[in-house]
Amino acid sequence: MDIKLSDRMSGLNPSAIREMFKVVQNPDIISFAAGSPSAAEFPVPELKAAALEIFDREAVPALQYGITEGYAPLRRRLTERLSEKFGIGRPFDDLIVVSGGQQCIDLSAKCLVNEGDAVLSENPSFIGGLNTFRSFGARLVGIPMDGDGMDTDALEEALKREKKAKLIYTIPDFQNPMGVTMSLPRRRKVYELAVKYGVMVLEDAPYTELRYSGEPLPAIKSFDETGHVIYSGSMSKVIAPGIRIGFAVAQKDLMAKMIVAKQGEDVHTNQFFQILVDRYLEENDFDAHIKNCCGHYREKRDLMLRCMEENFPSGVAFTRPQGGIFLWCTLPEGYSGKEFCSFAVERGVAAVPGATFDTQSDPKNRCFRLNFTVPSHEQIKKGVGILGDCLRDYLK
């Protein structure tokens, strides 16, 4: 039969990263293509202990339907933590638990963006976010990036031009894919522009707690006195991603709609793991766990950068992230990130081509993304060595 797909979905294809997964299943390939935290950092014994306690003491509420907003004690705990640690949340805000930070992007787009409306996104940006906007028929307007994050002058130009702009999408801390951090003046500017032009900001913050150097910067949401900012947080990078637990903070009227939208998507987030995360946070020193993860990731980042400095030819630029899980390489003019990644994977190293993250999927994109949290120290040394050889051969 000939299936008539909806207009919003008919042009949308699986992301190149999903296709990449098939390549990196091969154990002979050293993969810098992941978007994951290191499994070595998962707090397995602590999660197991909490799970046992739930099965013994409160199996029924953990296995029965819950309310869409999420498990109330976890909501309270996250609300308090965000307020105390990051100055996030006002009386007009509400926090709900979502099925991973991805769902906050989806609910935001569903509740705000009509088909044909513009979403102003950092370019390059997280493919999962870009595809979600596309899946609601949004027009993506890419705002260029530099070492201080989104170019706010370009953002204002776009806001002046785009009469149907609904959402500004940003990952201010250790951006995916570039690894750069948005400067404080730009954070303030993004918020000001959102208020001035009456456009919402979606601040996606999955990596914020993974800072290895430099000083923490305030979240854009911490400036929000008007309800213009949606904050998306995630347990994926600091506890474990397979459990699909994230959280969203937004102005209550908008959140009420996001709750209705979530009800229609999955009723509520896995109740057992909501309780499990609550108990884990109650019974363990979460900040100490994060500090420990950061120590290990810092070592890997430093090793990776050192190896790149030693092995990469001088024409190849790369970012030096203060945190997160990615860094970003740029080839000289006239070379292709996609071509280079194909070349490298044949020699045993996987990276993700920059075009994947491009709002317009520009085939001339000359960048590629590297992950440093998943590979071992040995894999980093060997893999960056191979990449250096590949670069010299490719750039000949």
Add this chain to the structure above:
Amino acid sequence: MDIKLSDRMSGLNPSAIREMFKVVQNPDIISFAAGSPSAAEFPVPELKAAALEIFDREAVPALQYGITEGYAPLRRRLTERLSEKFGIGRPFDDLIVVSGGQQCIDLSAKCLVNEGDAVLSENPSFIGGLNTFRSFGARLVGIPMDGDGMDTDALEEALKREKKAKLIYTIPDFQNPMGVTMSLPRRRKVYELAVKYGVMVLEDAPYTELRYSGEPLPAIKSFDETGHVIYSGSMSKVIAPGIRIGFAVAQKDLMAKMIVAKQGEDVHTNQFFQILVDRYLEENDFDAHIKNCCGHYREKRDLMLRCMEENFPSGVAFTRPQGGIFLWCTLPEGYSGKEFCSFAVERGVAAVPGATFDTQSDPKNRCFRLNFTVPSHEQIKKGVGILGDCLRDYLK
């Protein structure tokens, strides 16, 4: 600030059932308002044993990102079970794991329905389904029900009339809210009409395995030789709903789009519980568990019907379901289900007004829904007694 919501979400409000939850938190109220299985049937020791094994043997894959399609061994196991037990699945089909049956409804609507397209739904029907269709801007066209399910003559009339019909939504077994079962000739007719008019069927089957009397009827999907049927299954009523594990079967090209849509919603379903369900199904006699649940639910259904026959005035009609978790009562002409439910809850018994499930939210709806799986035998006896008194007083 004044938030400009998307058109698709701006008119959509929380379901009356969600509001009802607040009332039924009161322990003095006997609730027949639930949409849940009985917590007494959750296989807690078996799930606990499987969880422990996962923490000890395969914690890392259970906590790390998985692929959007779902955990491969679970997909294979469910595919085999559906094929062997229900004749569901053809070479052109694919099965994916979803975050509860609700997500299959959402993905189907997202991939098939443009704003303004018609969804032809049994009327009354599951509020969660109706709201999801509304959230994608669908126009709901209600098809009347009788004791044999959806009126297929009315369905054909609607298909002739509606040029932009994209989806027929049906719950053939023990329908929510009515508890009725679609007859075999009508199942065949729904499939024939779908093929004839080039419209997809979404067959929602969360209650199918909970049959207490009568003979099982084949799923509409079991007739599907052309790829016109999407089948939605769920573990919510036969294992536990809090874990949010369901599955969807559809023609591969459509499923490829549903996978892209799911990627943008929640990346993948909770990986730990996908593995847990797989291990539970591997290590336990699932059919024996279902048989056991059915025994307990059969007793409750029979008790409820007996009490209703004894206590309800003769002008009140009600369905006699062969399975599932609901039955449906109809007041005489001129009375309001909503008014009656308000009256009954003041006297200590909660039921859900029929208007909640009406595709047009008809305020003159004279029905209400009762659940019989959650209340205890004592609550059923006492609650139906009170309802009988309420009915006599209200219908005076």
